[in-house]
Amino acid sequence: VARTNYGRELWNSLLPLVEEDDGLPALRTQGMWTAKKLYFVCQYLEQFTRGMKNSRTKFPSGLTYVDLFCGTGVSQVEVMGERVRRYPGSPLIAANTPTPFDRLILIDKDPRYTEALRQRLSSAAAIPQIDIHTEDANLAAPAIADRVPHDSLNVMFVDPYSLDIHYETIRRIASTKSMDLLILFSDRFDLGRNVYKYYYPAHEHTKLDRFLGTTNWREQLDQLDDQSGANVRRLFAGIYEHQLEKIGYRYHDRIQLDGPQGPVFTLLYASKHELGLTYCHIAAKEDFEGSRNLFG
Numbered sequence: 001v002a003r004t005n006y007g008r009e010l011w012n013s014l015l016p017l018v019e020e021d022d023g024l025p026a027l028r029t030q031g032m033w034t035a036k037k038l039y040f041v042c043q044y045l046e047q048f049t050r051g052m053k054n055s056r057t058k059f060p061s062g063l064t065y066v067d068l069f070c071g072t073g074v075s076q077v078e079v080m081g082e083r084v085r086r087y088p089g090s091p092l093i094a095a096n097t098p099t100p101f102d103r104l105i106l107i108d109k110d111p112r113y114t115e116a117l118r119q120r121l122s123s124a125a126a127i128p129q130i131d132i133h134t135e136d137a138n139l140a141a142p143a144i145a146d147r148v149p150h151d152s153l154n155v156m157f158v159d160p161y162s163l164d165i166h167y168e169t170i171r172r173i174a175s176t177k178s179m180d181l182l183i184l185f186s187d188r189f190d191l192g193r194n195v196y197k198y199y200y201p202a203h204e205h206t207k208l209d210r211f212l213g214t215t216n217w218r219e220q221l222d223q224l225d226d227q228s229g230a231n232v233r234r235l236f237a238g239i240y241e242h243q244l245e246k247i248g249y250r251y252h253d254r255i256q257l258d259g260p261q262g263p264v265f266t267l268l269y270a271s272k273h274e275l276g277l278t279y280c281h282i283a284a285k286e287d288f289e290g291s292r293n294l295f296g
């Protein structure tokens with residue numbers, strides 16, 4: 001069978017770069033799903049850049065990667081009873097794809113994180129332009145939209161801790177661009193825990209209303225017969241996809257990230273073109289556990 005994916009090689013080449021503690025801040029997490037998420041991002045970005053490298057006639061400004069919650073470049077996973085593992089964060093992956101991006105636009109609101117990232121990326125010579133900004137992704141949405149060239153092909157990763165990304169931010173940045181989206185949906189921790197307790201009864205616009213860009217989810221929730229966790233998560237993913245369809249995202253998919261007790265997050269993938277889905281599907285097929293066994 002012809003190989004379609006070289007993301008595993010990229011992943012394995014990045015692990016030794018981040019293995020040693022370099023004294024700079026790292027993001028700390030207690031869930032292996034973080035590693036699964038990053039592994040998927042790695043597979044996907046490798047696919048996307050290799051697949052689209054010849055698209056310059058259509059996109060003279062080449063390929064742009066936008067990361068709205070970019071972090072420090074390293075994630076440290078601390079699972080109880082296991083040794084601490086360090087993984088490459090999304091901006092470090094994007095800075096090292098074998099077919100390089102032409103431009104990285106990286107945003108985080110924590111100045112310690114953007115400074116650590118600046119230092120970690122200082123040797124990523126293959127990328128002609130790396131812009132790192134310390135700002136709130138929602139407040140800075142109009143400025144971010146202006147930084148993304150209109151004639152480049154873009155992919156944007158949105159990876160907040162909870163439901164912190166406003167739909168309006170996505171609309172502002174992505175609606176008029178060629179931009180594939182990968183958005184982490186905190187549908188177990190934030191949504192699952194808070195929907196009935198806080199979001200549903202609230203009278204003013206809640207974080208969930210701003211995330212979804214609509215308030216009419218309450219009626220849809222009322223009409224749902226089976227209000228099991230899985231069904232509620234499915235309803236909200238569907239509502240979000242419908243919102244994305246309004247700004248041109250006709251093609252979408254969901255990648256479920258599991259923890260030991262079942263689903264924890266959903267990664268929502270969306271594209272305005274069918275081809276984008278192909279890359280997402282190939283990336284999703286790559287087995288993180290299998291890779292761990294193979295490469296320790």
Ligand SMILES: C[S@@+](CC[C@H](N)C(=O)[O-])C[C@H]1O[C@@H](n2cnc3c(N)ncnc32)[C@H](O)[C@@H]1O
Pocket residue numbers: 027038068069070071072073074075088089090091107108109110113135136137138159160161164
């Ligand atoms: C889950 S981490 C991102 C991890 C990163 N994608 C990676 O792969 O390593 C979330 C990040 O969002 C940042 N953050 C939180 N709220 C933000 C906001 N409103 N705008 C920009 N960054 C924000 C945090 O400082 C944190 O670094």
